[in-house]
Amino acid sequence: MKFTIYQESRTGMRANNEDRLAYCYSREALLMVVADGMGGHYYGEVAAQIAVQTLTDAFPREFKPRMRDPFMFLQKGMLNAHRAILDFAGQHRLLDSPRTTCVACVVQNSVAYWAHSGDSRLYLLRNGRVLAQTRDHSRVRLLVDQGVISEEQMPGHPDRNKIYGCLGGQQKPEIEYSRKATLETGDVLVLCTDGVWSVLPADILAVSLKTTDPADAVPVLLGQAEARGGPHADNLSMIAVRWGDTYGADSGSGSGNGSGRGLISTRTMPRDSVTKRIDEFGRQPGGKTDLTEEEIERAIEEIRSTIQKYSR
Amino acid sequence: MSPQANHPLPAGFQLDEYCIEHQLSLGGFSIVYVATSAEGHRVAIKEYLPNTLALRREGQTAPQISEDHLSAFRYGMKCFFEEGRALAGLSHPNVVRVLNFFRANETVYMVMEYESGRTLQELIQKNRSGVTENFLRNVFTKMLNGLREVHSHRLLHLDIKPSNIYMRNSHIPVLIDFGAARQTLACDTPILKPMYTPGFASPEHYTQRDLLGPWSDIYSVGASMYACISGNTPQPANNRLEKDRMIPAMVRWEGQYSDQLLETIDWCLCLNHRYRPQSVFALQKALTEPVDPLPPPSPSPQQKDNWLGQVVGKFRKSRGL
Numbered sequence: 001m002k003f004t005i006y007q008e009s010r011t012g013m014r015a016n017n018e019d020r021l022a023y024c025y026s027r028e029a030l031l032m033v034v035a036d037g038m039g040g041h042y043y044g045e046v047a048a049q050i051a052v053q054t055l056t057d058a059f060p061r062e063f064k065p066r067m068r069d070p071f072m073f074l075q076k077g078m079l080n081a082h083r084a085i086l087d088f089a090g091q092h093r094l095l096d097s098p099r100t101t102c103v104a105c106v107v108q109n110s111v112a113y114w115a116h117s118g119d120s121r122l123y124l125l126r127n128g129r130v131l132a133q134t135r136d137h138s139r140v141r142l143l144v145d146q147g148v149i150s151e152e153q154m155p156g157h158p159d160r161n162k163i164y165g166c167l168g169g170q171q172k173p174e175i176e177y178s179r180k181a182t183l184e185t186g187d188v189l190v191l192c193t194d195g196v197w198s199v200l201p202a203d204i205l206a207v208s209l210k211t212t213d214p215a216d217a218v219p220v221l222l223g224q225a226e227a228r229g230g231p232h233a234d235n236l237s238m239i240a241v242r243w244g245d246t247y248g249a250d251s252g253s254g255s256g257n258g259s260g261r262g263l264i265s266t267r268t269m270p271r272d273s274v275t276k277r278i279d280e281f282g283r284q285p286g287g288k289t290d291l292t293e294e295e296i297e298r299a300i301e302e303i304r305s306t307i308q309k310y311s312r
Numbered sequence: 313m314s315p316q317a318n319h320p321l322p323a324g325f326q327l328d329e330y331c332i333e334h335q336l337s338l339g340g341f342s343i344v345y346v347a348t349s350a351e352g353h354r355v356a357i358k359e360y361l362p363n364t365l366a367l368r369r370e371g372q373t374a375p376q377i378s379e380d381h382l383s384a385f386r387y388g389m390k391c392f393f394e395e396g397r398a399l400a401g402l403s404h405p406n407v408v409r410v411l412n413f414f415r416a417n418e419t420v421y422m423v424m425e426y427e428s429g430r431t432l433q434e435l436i437q438k439n440r441s442g443v444t445e446n447f448l449r450n451v452f453t454k455m456l457n458g459l460r461e462v463h464s465h466r467l468l469h470l471d472i473k474p475s476n477i478y479m480r481n482s483h484i485p486v487l488i489d490f491g492a493a494r495q496t497l498a499c500d501t502p503i504l505k506p507m508y509t510p511g512f513a514s515p516e517h518y519t520q521r522d523l524l525g526p527w528s529d530i531y532s533v534g535a536s537m538y539a540c541i542s543g544n545t546p547q548p549a550n551n552r553l554e555k556d557r558m559i560p561a562m563v564r565w566e567g568q569y570s571d572q573l574l575e576t577i578d579w580c581l582c583l584n585h586r587y588r589p590q591s592v593f594a595l596q597k598a599l600t601e602p603v604d605p606l607p608p609p610s611p612s613p614q615q616k617d618n619w620l621g622q623v624v625g626k627f628r629k630s631r632g633l
Binding site for chain 1: 396397
């Protein structure tokens with residue numbers, strides 16, 4: 001496998017970052033995960049972290065070096081994450097269990113398999129066009145499908161934050177699976193949270209990533225998204241990967257478009273090793289964890305409600 | 313900033329729905345007050361006020377926190393919340409009850425039940441004639457009921473010592489001060505400056521914190537029982553690891569207490585955590601086991617000269633059985 005990959009997450013104008021993202025790869029498979037913890041719920045970031053960690057932790061166990069059924073892997077991983085979030089809520093006696101969206105993609109033998117729950121998206125881009133994308137599990141998406149509102153009305157709609165598929169909720173999560181998509185050289189996969197797609201139309205992503213290296217394009221795109229988000233910019237997270245060799249070809253040409261820098265070739269990796277990239281998310285990059293006003297209120301509220309619950 | 317003593321809130325100060333009576337204790341991390349609630353009940357209120365980070369001058373209500381310390385102050389507040397969270401979910405006659413938690417004066421307060429009594433530390437210091445076997449067994453068996461409840465919530469107290477065991481006037485012991493308590497399975501264990509009391513903290517406190525478990529609290533229980541008899545703080549575990557100068561209870565007080573009790577104390581004080589009672593239940597079982605009444609004191613003079621001789625005598629005895 002050969003590819004160039006880049007991931008970045010920004011807090012936007014929010015108090016803290018509830019997005020989480022990670023990728024990892026073995027000699028023959030690549031996994032990418034993006035999760036967006038639900039802002040309205042307690043501990044959204046914990047839910048997102050659990051989702052990302054559960055999937056990436058399972059990867060080394062299943063991909064040594066390749067996996068028989070990537071869809072099965074995605075299903076198992078996401079359901080396990082769902083249960084882990086519920087367990088967390090139970091242990092900490094949270095009134096409302098935290099939730100997170102999740103989109104995850106496996107590439108193996110130059111075939112991409114993805115699954116998602118909620119409104120974090122995956123785009124498959126080829127030659128500057130969107131070839132495929134996930135369908136949000138959101139109320140506005142349903143309204144568009146039913147023809148009640150138009151695509152353009154989506155971002156401003158009052159129900160735009162209502163999501164019905166997510167990990168950690170009361171119901172079993174709705175998980176939607178893609179078809180198998182065979183990747184060609186130069187194809188780009190983008191996984192991102194709504195902070196990105198709600199302000200950046202897909203064709204801008206497609207054009208920007210057509211020739212530019214992900215490591216150059218992603219920071220620029222996130223900068224644009226942040227600017228468009230203005231004073232209310234949401235958390236923004238994005239992983240982009242450009243595929244470096246076509247199915248079956250292992251001529252080592254690696255040429256592609258401008259993919260010289262940061263090109264990862266897994267050909268020389270030992271069969272049983274896994275490389276993982278999961279960013280640290282401190283409240284402050286400086287190290288010390290800082291409580292926001294909101295978190296103080298939340299902690300006090302939580303303690304008080306526990307006291308109420310246990311006082312006889 | 314060098315630590316400066318913070319001024320407590322004055323008597324008569326109206327704090328939320330409580331009226332401050334007087335200061336109960338002052339720690340590096342907090343001040344505890346006795347106060348009266350609106351309904352006239354007496355309560356203990358713990359005020360988060362780390363004296364290295366926040367300064368309250370005389371006559372002030374809110375502490376001054378410099379810009380540089382704000383982040384550390386908030387971080388410490390997180391630990392204070394941990395304590396509140398730990399206690400809020402516990403409801404047990406041998407564990408202090410949290411009644412309320414609120415924010416005021418730019419810091420946070422935890423309201424706990426208050427009953428007249430004194431700490432076990434004060435009690436043993438007042439009563440230097442020594443504690444009886446029955447007293448030890450009674451107090452610790454009851455206190456362990458509370459600790460069992462703590463452990464069953466996947467919490468560790470991590471700072472058990474006579475001054476953290478409060479004796480109500482009704483002689484019921486209550487575990488207090490959960491400032492060091494941690495959820496053992498918390499997913500984001502912050503890098504905390506370890507809090508412990510030398511002499512009562514287990515060897516794991518010093519060396520391998522990932523080995524902390526129920527057995528670590530059990531070491532502290534053993535050290536507390538030892539201290540109740542000796543009247544002094546036992547040798548700290550880190551020093552014991554270098555050179556163990558702690559005389560086994562079995563050797564030091566043979567004949568004054570039942571062998572079974574002394575053995576139990578030494579069992580708790582094993583340096584290797586795997587050799588100690590592994591659960592509170594196991595320890596309680598040992599403490600409630602019926603024992604033969606003490607044999608009449610008949611010190612054999614040839615064994616009394618040094619403790620080594622006593623140990624040898626002990627081995628002879630047990631071999632003879």
